[in-house]
Amino acid sequence: xxxKNITIILALxxxxxxxxxxAAETANKAKKKYLPGAFIxxxxxxxxxxxxxxxxxxxxxxxxxxxxxxxxSVDGVGNPWLSRDNDMLADxxxxxxxxxxxxxxxxxxxxxxMIYLTDGKYLDFMAEPDKKSAVKGVIIDVRLQxxxxxxxxxxxxxxxxxxxxxxxxxxxxxxxxxxxxFGGKGSVVKTGGKGSALCYREIFSAKKPITAVAGDGNxxxxxxxxxxxxxxxxxxxxxxxFVHPSEDITGLAYSAKAGLFYSTASCVGYAGANGCIDFxxxxxxxxxxxxxxxxxxxxxxxxxxxxxxxxxxxxSNFKSKESAAR
Numbered sequence: 088x089x090x091k092n093i094t095i096i097l098a099l100x101x102x103x104x105x106x107x108x109x110a111a112e113t114a115n116k117a118k119k120k121y122l123p124g125a126f127i128x129x130x131x132x133x134x135x136x137x138x139x140x141x142x143x144x145x146x147x148x149x150x151x152x153x154x155x156x157x158x159x160s161v162d163g164v165g166n167p168w169l170s171r172d173n174d175m176l177a178d179x180x181x182x183x184x185x186x187x188x189x190x191x192x193x194x195x196x197x198x199x200x201m202i203y204l205t206d207g208k209y210l211d212f213m214a215e216p217d218k219k220s221a222v223k224g225v226i227i228d229v230r231l232q233x234x235x236x237x238x239x240x241x242x243x244x245x246x247x248x249x250x251x252x253x254x255x256x257x258x259x260x261x262x263x264x265x266x267x268x269f270g271g272k273g274s275v276v277k278t279g280g281k282g283s284a285l286c287y288r289e290i291f292s293a294k295k296p297i298t299a300v301a302g303d304g305n306x307x308x309x310x311x312x313x314x315x316x317x318x319x320x321x322x323x324x325x326x327x328x329f330v331h332p333s334e335d336i337t338g339l340a341y342s343a344k345a346g347l348f349y350s351t352a353s354c355v356g357y358a359g360a361n362g363c364i365d366f367x368x369x370x371x372x373x374x375x376x377x378x379x380x381x382x383x384x385x386x387x388x389x390x391x392x393x394x395x396x397x398x399x400x401x402x403s404n405f406k407s408k409e410s411a412a413r
Contacts, residue, residue: 111137111392122388126368134399140382141167141179143390158228159247159384159391160192160379163200167384167391170194175226179391185213190228191231193243197250197270198276198378204243208270209233210254238267238287246375248303254287255297266291266300266309266318291318291325301347301376302341308347310336315349315358329358340376345398348381350374357397363403 108282116153122143128251129135140161158170165179171188177183190212191204204211211231247253252269270375291309300308307318308328312335317328334351341347346359349370373384 094257100201100280102336111139112163120371122385122390124368124370125385128364128366129366130403133403134396136395138393139168139390140165140393141391143385143388147344157386159373159375159388160383161197161375161391162196162202164379165377165380165393167382168194168196169389185229185314186226188228193239195244195246195252197246197252197378198248199250201250203234203244203252204231204326205237205242206231207232207241208237210235210237210242219236234270235287239265242267245300245339247301247307248376249411251302251304251395253300253302253307254302257296262294263292264297264305264311265289265296266297268304268307299336299339301341303343305342306343308339308341310339310349312336315347329363331356331363338372338374340374340381342376342379342397344379345376345381348376348397350373350383355381357405359401361377361401361403364403364405375394404413 095343103153104146105333127137150158156171156173160168162168162178166178168176168178170176170191173185173192176185176187176194178185183375187204189206191206194202194204196202202213204213212235213229237256238254239258242254242256245253247268250270254267254269255264256267257264267289269287290307293311295311297309297311298337301308302318305320309316309318313331313333314324314327315329315336318325329349331349331351334353336349336351338350339347340349346357349356349364350359353368353369355367355369355372355374356363358364367383369385371386373386375382375384379398381397384390385392
């Protein structure tokens with residue numbers, strides 16, 4: 088992809104560059120951007136396509152993603168967004184920066200392009216700014232609009248396929264973590280007369296820390312430590328799906344067409360009926376599925392890798408539920 092985002096990245100986040108053994112195509116087919124210390128392990132005849140949604144920054148800076156609380160998401164048309172310091176959001180394709188009047192804890196887009204944020208007490212939304220009047224490099228001040236009180240303190244939010252929003256929260260009194268959905272089937276309730284309102288639905292709880300959630304409302308995958316459970320609407324509502332042999336699960340991404348992908352502190356992997364494989368070795372990746380493409384945030388280099396044709400992973404036999412790359 089054309090690397091037109093460098094100026095805004097440097098202004099916003101002091102992002103870092105790299106060079107390396109794992110590569111993805113840029114818009115100029117003669118050039119590739121490499122990542123140091125990254126390795127990819129795939130079947131010989133794979134249809135997966137790797138490209139940069141956001142190429143790594145080319146000038147190493149002092150700050151790291153952890154220093155500035157950098158997070159990423161992808162909007163409804165596949166453009167990456169990055170945040171910093173819990174009060175700034177950058178549209179890396181549009182080239183402008185939003186600054187919120189109050190700090191947010193997390194943010195994510197749904198397939199529709201709707202952006203949700205949390206501020207510790209409320210689920211918020213934000214009116215989309217007028218992109219025609221936005222000037223590249225200029226910071227635009229915006230206000231968060233509370234939509235509903237969060238169902239539990241300090242909720243984390245996760246995008247689901249089909250405009251489902253998942254939330255997780257911890258009850259300090261009972262020591263229970265719970266999963267909630269917002270949007271989708273069953274989320275609209277009557278409030279009397281002809282009125283109606285959106286509501287949260289609690290779908291799962293456990294006395295274990297929940298680290299990630301993904302799904303489409305019909306199937307939901309929940310990570311707790313090294314284990315992932317599958318939650319369905321059938322008679323066997325909850326069952327064990329996958330246990331990583333060595334690391335805790337830090338992220339999940341799902342599409343009904345491709346299946347389930349996961350991240351740990353050192354890899355990105357795939358888990359399905361045909362087995363499991365850690366197919367990318369990378370430090371502290373974050374993952375997200377958007378319209379059947381897997382996006383991987385590389386925090387050490389502030390790049391976002393787009394992997395297309397991920398449904399091809401279903402055609403390979405990985406033989407076991409253990410990771411293939413160690």
